[in-house]
Amino acid sequence: MARPKRNNVDYFPHSCTHGRKMFIIESKYGNDGYAVWFKLIEQLGLANDHYLDLRDDTQLIYLSSLFKVDENTFKNILNDLAKIDAINNELYTDHSIIFSEKFVDSIIDAYKRRNNKCVDLYSLCLQLGIKCIHKPSKCIPNVDNNPQSKVKDTILKDTILKESKEKDNVLMLNFPLPDYNSKSDRSTCINYTAKKLHIALANEFPNNYDVANASVLDWKIPVKELIVKRKYTPDQVFTIANFAMDHDFWKKIVLDSKSLTKNFEKIKEQYHAEADKKSN
Numbered sequence: 001m002a003r004p005k006r007n008n009v010d011y012f013p014h015s016c017t018h019g020r021k022m023f024i025i026e027s028k029y030g031n032d033g034y035a036v037w038f039k040l041i042e043q044l045g046l047a048n049d050h051y052l053d054l055r056d057d058t059q060l061i062y063l064s065s066l067f068k069v070d071e072n073t074f075k076n077i078l079n080d081l082a083k084i085d086a087i088n089n090e091l092y093t094d095h096s097i098i099f100s101e102k103f104v105d106s107i108i109d110a111y112k113r114r115n116n117k118c119v120d121l122y123s124l125c126l127q128l129g130i131k132c133i134h135k136p137s138k139c140i141p142n143v144d145n146n147p148q149s150k151v152k153d154t155i156l157k158d159t160i161l162k163e164s165k166e167k168d169n170v171l172m173l174n175f176p177l178p179d180y181n182s183k184s185d186r187s188t189c190i191n192y193t194a195k196k197l198h199i200a201l202a203n204e205f206p207n208n209y210d211v212a213n214a215s216v217l218d219w220k221i222p223v224k225e226l227i228v229k230r231k232y233t234p235d236q237v238f239t240i241a242n243f244a245m246d247h248d249f250w251k252k253i254v255l256d257s258k259s260l261t262k263n264f265e266k267i268k269e270q271y272h273a274e275a276d277k278k279s280n
Helices: 020-029 031-046 057-066 071-083 089-095 101-106 121-128 147-174 186-204 209-213 216-229 234-246 257-262 264-279
Strands: none
Touching: 020 031, 020 071, 020 186, 031 057, 031 071, 031 101, 057 071, 071 089, 089 121, 186 216, 186 234, 216 234, 216 257, 234 264, 257 264
16 A cells, blocks of 8 residues: 655754844744744644645634744734745735745755655645745756756856845844843844844945954944943944944944944934934
C-alpha cells in the first residue's frame, strides 16, 4: 500500500540571528511579537499546504489563545507582519489567509525525498480559487546546468538580495520607533533607534566615507546616552538628528556620533527656534 502523501513538516530551520523584520516586530511588541511569530511558523509547518485560514473566526480565537495573546494584539501583529512582508500581504489583507513564501522556501529540503512538491503561492491560489500575483518559489527546481545561466542566476540573486535589503531599510525608516517606557525591551529600543539612525544617515550621505564605514555599534553609545541619561525619547533623538541632516551647518556635525551627542542640545534649540518661526 502506498504511503500517503504529506503536505506538512515536523521541523523548520530556526536561525540564531534575525533580520530587520524580526527586529521591528520584537521592538514594537516585545516578547509577544517574538513568541507569536515563531508559534505562527510552527502552526504553518504543521498545517496541510502550510497556510492558515482566518476566514473562520474560530481559527482566530483558537490561535490567539494558543499564542497566549489577546485577539486585538494578535491582529495587530499579523497586520504588521503583512506590512513588512513576513507573511504574504495580499493573501492576508484581502483574503485573511496566512502564508509565508520565505517559510516555504526554508523547508524545501523536507520535500526532496517526497513524491509530491511543496506548495507555492501560485498553486495555493489555484487551490483556494483566489486570484493573486504569482512570485517564483524555490520549490520549483532549476535544472539548467548552462554556466551562463548560472552566472545570470547569481546576478539575479544578488539583485534580489540588494532590493530586499533596500526594501527592509525603507520599512524600518517608515516604522514607528518603540516607546522606551513601554513593556518593550529597553535594550532592543536603543538598538532599534541606533539602527534607524544609521540607515537614515547612509541614505542621506551615501558617498560619505565615514558614514559608509560606520556600524550600528558606533551609534548605540550616543543613542543610549541621549535616551537613558538625558531622558530624550527615541522620537526626539531621531527628529533632532533628522533636522541636523537637512541643515547646511549641522549636517557636517551629525556625521560624527560623538559630535552629535556633544551638540545635541544646541541642535535641539535651533530646531525649536526655526519651528517657532514657521508657526508665527
